[in-house]
Amino acid sequence: xxxxxxxxxxxxxxxxxxxxxxxxxxxxxxxxxxxxxxxxxxxxxxxxxxxxxxxxxxxxxxxxxxxxxxxxxxxxxxxxxxxxxxxxxxxxxxxxxxxxxxxxxxxxxxxxxxxxxxxxxxxxxxxxxxxxxxxxxxxxxxxxxxxxxxxxxxxxxxxxxxxxxxxxxxxxxxxxxxxxxxxxxxxxxxxxxxxxxxxxxxxxxxxxxxxxxxxxxxxxxxxxxxxxxxxxxxxxxxxxxxxxxxxxxxxxxxxxxxxxxxxxxxxxxxxxxxxxxxxxxxxxxxxxxxxxxxxxxxxxxxxxxxxxxxxxxxxxxxxxxxxxxxxxxxxxxxxxxxxxxxxxxxxxxxxxxxxxxxxxxxxxxxxxxxxxxxxxxxxxxxxxxxxxxxxxxxxxxxxxxxxxxxxxxxxxxxxxxxxxxxxx
Numbered sequence: 001x002x003x004x005x006x007x008x009x010x011x012x013x014x015x016x017x018x019x020x021x022x023x024x025x026x027x028x029x030x031x032x033x034x035x036x037x038x039x040x041x042x043x044x045x046x047x048x049x050x051x052x053x054x055x056x057x058x059x060x061x062x063x064x065x066x067x068x069x070x071x072x073x074x075x076x077x078x079x080x081x082x083x084x085x086x087x088x089x090x091x092x093x094x095x096x097x098x099x100x101x102x103x104x105x106x107x108x109x110x111x112x113x114x115x116x117x118x119x120x121x122x123x124x125x126x127x128x129x130x131x132x133x134x135x136x137x138x139x140x141x142x143x144x145x146x147x148x149x150x151x152x153x154x155x156x157x158x159x160x161x162x163x164x165x166x167x168x169x170x171x172x173x174x175x176x177x178x179x180x181x182x183x184x185x186x187x188x189x190x191x192x193x194x195x196x197x198x199x200x201x202x203x204x205x206x207x208x209x210x211x212x213x214x215x216x217x218x219x220x221x222x223x224x225x226x227x228x229x230x231x232x233x234x235x236x237x238x239x240x241x242x243x244x245x246x247x248x249x250x251x252x253x254x255x256x257x258x259x260x261x262x263x264x265x266x267x268x269x270x271x272x273x274x275x276x277x278x279x280x281x282x283x284x285x286x287x288x289x290x291x292x293x294x295x296x297x298x299x300x301x302x303x304x305x306x307x308x309x310x311x312x313x314x315x316x317x318x319x320x321x322x323x324x325x326x327x328x329x330x331x332x333x334x335x336x337x338x339x340x341x342x343x344x345x346x347x348x349x350x351x352x353x354x355x356x357x358x359x360x361x362x363x364x365x366x367x368x369x370x371x372x373x374x375x376x377x378x379x380x381x382x383x384x385x386x387x388x389x390x391x392x393x394x395x396x397x398x399x400x401x402x403x404x405x406x407x408x409x410x411x412x413x414x415x416x417x418x419x420x421x422x423x424x
Contacts, residue, residue: 008042008296012289020332020377027278030285030336037292051291052284055163055249060283061275062252063153066231067113068274069259073224074217076105080121081214089206091129091199095139096188098122102140103147103184108235111148111155111381115141119388128208133394135195138404141385142373146187146412148381149369150180152238152248156283156380157338157368162248164342165361169238169248175362179419183370183412190408223263230259286339294343303347314356317348318363318420325367326413330374330406338368359424366416374409376401 015033019026037043043051070076083101087093098118105114122140126133148154152162152169162172218224237244237251260271293299310316321341328337341364349357372379376386376398382405386396 004040004042005296005298007040008037008292009298011036011040012293015289016332016336019336022377022383025278026333027282027285030282030289032285034285034288034292037288043288043292043295047295048288048291051294052287053160053163055247056159057280057283058249059153059159059163059247059252060156060280062249062254062256063110064113064275065256065271066227066234066252066259067109069223069263069271070227070231071113071117072219073221073227074219075224075227076117077121077217078214079105080118080125081212081217084125084209085212085214089129089201089209091131091201092192092196094125094129094209095136095195095199096192098125098136099139099143099188099191102143106144106146106148106381107150107154108231110153111144111379112384114144114148115381115385116388119385120392123389123392123394125209128205128212129201130205131199131201133389133392134396134400135198137385137389137394137396138401139191139195141379141382142187142191142405142408143184144381145369145373145379146180146184149366150177155369155372156335158365160335160338160342161361161365164346165358167361168242170242172365175423176365179366179416179423182419183415186411186415187408190411194404226262227259230255230262233258283335283339286336290339290343293340299340299343300347303344303351306344307348307351312352314352314359315421315424318359318424319417321345321360321363322367322413322417322420325364326371326374326409329368329371330378330409333377334368334372334379338364341368359420362424363416363420366420367413370409370412370416373405373412374402375405378405378409 011033015029018024018029034048038045038048079101080098083097084094087097102114102118105118118140119137122136123133126136145155149158150173152158152167152172158172161167234251234255237246237255238248241248241251260268263271290299306317306320310320325337325341345357345360345364348360372382376382376396382401386401389396
């Protein structure tokens with residue numbers, strides 16, 4: 001191990017720790033680490049830029065623009081209020097239906113956006129019922145992570161895995177949809193058992209929910225129709241992208257451009273304000289950092305070590321990846337973890353064959369997405385939900401979130417292990 005390799009590993013581990021601790025903005029850390037890699041000659045600039053997965057970047061940008069314009073119509077708030085009224089303001093049913101809503105929206109949009117949109121409404125409904133919003137916020141975050149696992153666009157790790165492994169939108173639905181549905185049903189049952197006795201309110205409180213007028217949430221009906229049409233076209237495009245020979249990023253960008261045009265042709269800067277540029281550059285920095293590890297040979301070493309440990313047994317490797325990913329994603333943010341694992345799995349594919357390692361890709365997706373529920377810091381959706389709750393005066397501590405989520409995570413990982421073993 002030479003000096004350059006030691007320096008590279010040291011910088012990467014330092015960045016990883018700082019990103020996890022969140023004391024400094026993670027985008028700054030990722031970009032600083034990436035630039036240091038280039039300056040030190042760990043990776044040259046041309047190679048660094050080539051390591052950036054632009055399919056992931058443009059898919060994220062396209063969906064951020066579409067979702068950003070759509071959320072301004074008020075449709076998501078409308079759906080949340082309509083849901084609460086549909087069960088006559090009964091708290092435990094509202095809790096479970098909000099979980100369903102979070103899971104469904106996360107599969108169509110993404111889990112972080114879903115939590116950002118729904119959490120303020122969830123808090124409002126809980127407060128009107130005279131209840132603590134904390135069980136509602138925790139349940140919604142957990143459900144969003146589970147629902148987001150079902151599709152290519154539902155969770156950032158899936159976007160990265162799909163692009164690297166050449167997996168399409170329908171592949172995720174076919175292979176992960178069944179286990180997501182099974183786990184979600186189990187989680188809803190657990191949530192019901194955990195919170196049903198704590199959610200008792202008077203008839204008067206329930207009546208206050210029925211007084212909400214969901215129609216007031218719709219701010220621009222004409223724009224809403226345009227958004228729904230474009231969103232439907234984009235989803236259809238995702239479903240058939242293999243048949244029409246287009247990448248999901250191209251479809252998302254087309255949808256974003258079309259919706260901007262249909263939205264009145266306003267100044268384009270307004271639309272791009274909806275893009276979370278910090279997240280975009282965080283991904284760019286991560287891709288370069290991981291590319292540097294590839295150049296140093298670190299990823300190849302880890303891949304060979306894993307193959308030696310499991311002796312190339314795909315079933316054993318898959319089980320190991322599920323639990324390693326589950327544990328690591330509960331401790332650190334699952335996005336940088338998956339970014340590190342992807343080239344390792346790719347290297348395994350060079351040895352075992354791309355078809356043979358398909359179960360490992362699915363194990364990585366399941367472990368990282370479900371493992372993100374393990375602790376408060378395991379997934380961005382958890383942090384965002386807790387942050388919104390905190391700003392509204394309802395602090396969710398690390399321990400409070402984890403005492404509910406850790407048990408749920410273990411159950412979902414056990415069920416996923418069984419599914420992967422028999423499915424593949």
